[in-house]
Amino acid sequence: MSVEGTASAASAGPRERGTPPPGAAQGASRLRRLAERRRVRxxxxxxxxxxTVLSALELCSRVGLLSQDWFPPVTETYAELGRLAAGHPLWTEIGRTLNGWLVGIVIATLLAVPIGVLLGSNNTAYRFSRVVIEFCRPIPSVALIPLAVLVYGVGLEMKVFLIVFVTFWPILLQVIYGVRDVDPLVQDTARSYGLPPSARFLRVTLPSAAPYIATGLRIASSIALVLAVxxxxxxxxxxxxxxxxxxxSNALLPRMYALIIVTGLVGWALNSVFQAIERRLLRWHPSQRREVAQ
Incomplete structure (x- = not known):
C-alpha cells in the first residue's frame, strides 16, 4: 500500500462509537415497512x-338450510344489534354485567396474589395447603349458585361471590408457579450482594413472577365474564x-342473537385490553419481544 493510501486511511479513522453502520437506517425502515405490511395482511x-362465515350463515338461512324460526338471517340480527346499540338499556345491562365482573376480579386478585406469594415462597406452606387447593379448585362454580342465592339473594353480591370463588384459583396457581419458578442462581446472587428480603422480592421475585400473574389475570378475566353471564x-x-x-322468552330471536354477539364482543374487548396492558408492562420480557418480532 502506498504512503498516501495509508495516510488517507489513518485520517479517516475508526467510526465513532454509537454511530450506526452505513445502511442501518434504510434496513430499519425496511423492517418497519415489512412489519406494517404483515399487520395489514x-x-x-x-x-x-x-x-366469509357471516355470508355463509346468511346464505344458509335464506335458502332454508337453517330454519329462520330458530336462526334468523345475519342481516336481521345485526340490524337489531344496531338498534340496541343506539339505545340506553343495552349499555345499562353491559354496565351491570361488567360491574360484577370488575368487583369480583379485584377482590380475587387482592386475595390470591399475597396468598400465592406466601405459598410459593414457603415449601412447607405449599405442601400443607396443596390438598385443599386441589380439592376446592375443581368444584364447579355453577354448583354454588343455590348457596349464593340463599345467602346473598339475586343481586350484585351473589355474582361477586361466584366470580371471586372461580377466579381466585387460576390467579393463585399462577402466582405460586411464578414465585416457585424464580431462578435459584439469581436468588443466590441477590443474596450474596446483601439485598434484604424485601429488596429481593421487589427486584427478583416479583419481576420473575409478573408474566405468570398477567396470564392468571387474563384467564380469570374470561372465566369471570362467563360466570357473570x-x-x-x-x-x-x-x-x-x-x-x-x-x-x-318473548320469541325475539334477532334480539337474542344480537345480545349473544354483544356478550362475545365484550369478552373479546376485555381480552384485548388485558393483552395490550400485558405487552405494555412486560415489554422487557423475552416472550413479549418474541411476540412483537413475529
Missing part, C-alpha cells in the same frame, strides 16, 4: 374470515344474561 385475513341466565340477576333470557 393479517388484519385483512381476519376480516375476510369473519365476513351464566349467573344472570340461571338466576335472573340484572345484566346481559337476563336480557338474553327475556328476549328468548
Amino acid at each position: 393479517d388484519l385483512g385475513l381476519r376480516v375476510a374470515g369473519v365476513l 351464566t349467573a344472570e341466565l340461571v338466576v335472573g340477576a340484572p345484566g346481559l344474561g337476563q336480557s338474553i333470557v327475556v328476549a328468548q
